[in-house]
Amino acid sequence: xxxxxxxxxxxxxxxxxxSKEKQPxxxxxxxxxxxxxxxxxxxxxxxxxxxRTTQPVTGNPLTDPNNVLSKRSVYFDYDSNAVKDEYRNMxxxxxxxxxxxxxxxxxIEGNCDERGSREYNLALGQRRAEAVKRVMTVxxxxxxxxxxxxxxxxxxxxxxxxxxxxxxxxxxxxRYPGE
Amino acid sequence: xxxxxxxxxxxxxxxxxxxxxxLTIDITTSGGRQIPIAIMPLxxxxxxxxxxxxxxxxxxxxxxxxxxxNTLGVTPVPTEPSEVNFPDWTGRNAEAxxxxxxxxxxxxxxxxxxxxxDVQKAAQLASFSYVVPPAQLRATAHRIADVIYEKLTGDxxxxxxxxxxxxxxxxxxxxxxxxxDGYNPQSVLASREPIMSPSWxxxxxxxxxxxxxxxxxxxxxxxxxAGSTKIVANFRGNNSAPAWSPDGRTLAVALTKDGLTQVYxxxxxxxxxxxxxEPAGDSMSTxxxxxxxxxWIAFTSDRGGSAQIYRMPASxxxxxxxxxEGSYNVGPRYSPDGKSIAFVQREGGRFRIASLELAxxxxxxxxxxxxxxxxxxxxxxxxxxxxxxxxxxGQLAAVSGDGRVRQRLSSSAGDVQDPAWGPMPTN
Numbered sequence: 001x002x003x004x005x006x007x008x009x010x011x012x013x014x015x016x017x018x019s020k021e022k023q024p025x026x027x028x029x030x031x032x033x034x035x036x037x038x039x040x041x042x043x044x045x046x047x048x049x050x051x052r053t054t055q056p057v058t059g060n061p062l063t064d065p066n067n068v069l070s071k072r073s074v075y076f077d078y079d080s081n082a083v084k085d086e087y088r089n090m091x092x093x094x095x096x097x098x099x100x101x102x103x104x105x106x107x108i109e110g111n112c113d114e115r116g117s118r119e120y121n122l123a124l125g126q127r128r129a130e131a132v133k134r135v136m137t138v139x140x141x142x143x144x145x146x147x148x149x150x151x152x153x154x155x156x157x158x159x160x161x162x163x164x165x166x167x168x169x170x171x172x173x174x175r176y177p178g179e
Numbered sequence: 180x181x182x183x184x185x186x187x188x189x190x191x192x193x194x195x196x197x198x199x200x201x202l203t204i205d206i207t208t209s210g211g212r213q214i215p216i217a218i219m220p221l222x223x224x225x226x227x228x229x230x231x232x233x234x235x236x237x238x239x240x241x242x243x244x245x246x247x248x249n250t251l252g253v254t255p256v257p258t259e260p261s262e263v264n265f266p267d268w269t270g271r272n273a274e275a276x277x278x279x280x281x282x283x284x285x286x287x288x289x290x291x292x293x294x295x296x297d298v299q300k301a302a303q304l305a306s307f308s309y310v311v312p313p314a315q316l317r318a319t320a321h322r323i324a325d326v327i328y329e330k331l332t333g334d335x336x337x338x339x340x341x342x343x344x345x346x347x348x349x350x351x352x353x354x355x356x357x358x359x360d361g362y363n364p365q366s367v368l369a370s371r372e373p374i375m376s377p378s379w380x381x382x383x384x385x386x387x388x389x390x391x392x393x394x395x396x397x398x399x400x401x402x403x404x405a406g407s408t409k410i411v412a413n414f415r416g417n418n419s420a421p422a423w424s425p426d427g428r429t430l431a432v433a434l435t436k437d438g439l440t441q442v443y444x445x446x447x448x449x450x451x452x453x454x455x456x457e458p459a460g461d462s463m464s465t466x467x468x469x470x471x472x473x474x475w476i477a478f479t480s481d482r483g484g485s486a487q488i489y490r491m492p493a494s495x496x497x498x499x500x501x502x503x504e505g506s507y508n509v510g511p512r513y514s515p516d517g518k519s520i521a522f523v524q525r526e527g528g529r530f531r532i533a534s535l536e537l538a539x540x541x542x543x544x545x546x547x548x549x550x551x552x553x554x555x556x557x558x559x560x561x562x563x564x565x566x567x568x569x570x571x572x573g574q575l576a577a578v579s580g581d582g583r584v585r586q587r588l589s590s591s592a593g594d595v596q597d598p599a600w601g602p603m604p605t606n
Contacts, residue, residue: 114550114568115528115530115550116507116509116523116525116530116552117466117479117509117510117523117530117552117553118375118376118552118553118596118597119375119376119419119420119433119465119466119510120465120466120479120486120509120510120523122375122389122396122417122419122420122433122440122465123417123433123439123440123463123465126416126417126435126439126440126463127439127440127463130435130438130439147415147416148416148435149394149395149396149416149417149435150396150417150435151373151391151396152375152396154373154375154391155373155391160571161571
């Protein structure tokens, strides 16, 4: 029931809902996954390419670890593209940044865990990226400023084969130009 | 100068690694009749770089349809029909017998002669002669196995065909083409970025695949003989899942240029895509496959609330749902006779290859893996090659259409995935 409620909540924001993708067996996996779900703090590993300077990085909010804009990853439940509430503030911050920086366009990259068919996972990953994009377009970001792509299961962040690894790989990353 | 030497050394090491990375094949069969066949050593073959009779025997045994009869102690080795002692072969329970010889010719070529007999009737079923350079003896052995297979089973042999697959070692991806028995692997493409979904053109001259070289999926067609490549789909978003029309002129692809993934047609040389699937509600469609007669395109869609297989007219039109059981039936591939579809089915968290008989709707699960994917029919329709992940490692496997014969193709190095069985040779 919680899932349905969460899904409805997201639907209000995103005007799109993944309830039709839910699987009875997937729901079981998801609950056990809750404990190993990486926090958004771990998700910031994707911005580890941040250049290190001798001075504190106050100039660029996108790379300031104290700024919510440095967080880029949205994690998903198995076989789901529902954007969870906990990522709403972060996505909103990026939408606001794009509103303030009209010449900046972004890309959102969707990913899946290794289970399932490769090509179908490629499409599912793109659906995840598209779900994050929709949250932003509802917040007023122009549709043509966000390209969504997918790596499917081809570029796992964690190469492991257990639920902990899979949870890290069910993900959409927000990427700014040059990243 | 130093750099050049280093590069050469690296290339030599890679070449050596490539030679070792050959696929080895294990076979298991359960039940069913096997044709007992005696394959005599061909006179003079041991002086050649390839022992032809061994390659022929291995080809036939790998199908699971033949049992090799012991030929030890048969002296003298018969090479002509007049030298065959048929009662002796009846006593050894052989139903078929192969004899022959390999003779060097003056200009460096060799002549391979072979004869196939029906032991019971003491009658010759086939007799062929090939004049080839010694380097082609292995290919000749495959052609001989093709003749024997067709004479004794009534179906075309596929021993002279090729397979393509993606080999992954460290952070390096290679698209490889090998003989159907895993020998002679050749790397036709190498990249630091993933390679996906190789698909042979119907004439075997080109392979379409998905490249991530530009940091997102795009569809590339590579001419195998020339080595030239052409990007045929690189639109906004994803470009993937290439499938050839039977005439080789059109590709069905999955694009996201208009939102969620949909199926399009595009000329195989590139051009303007035409959308075939409508985004019903919030649904997506992908993994297209042309029927062998070119009339239909089967594809995966979640328009009904779960991932199921549909088909539509090849020029677009109302989709018709084909799978109904379970919540995950994806990745359809038509059998060469168009009568069935192989696909990936999830049940209880396990992904297996299943077959759908189109006339009856009957579904048969063919494999017993946990993460099987990418089924690809042999061009005679008898075997299905697929990817089987075990212990976190990608391997190739093959299963007969009735599930009775199983082959496991493993590589000594790294993962092998995303196999595609090539067409019959054109000559």
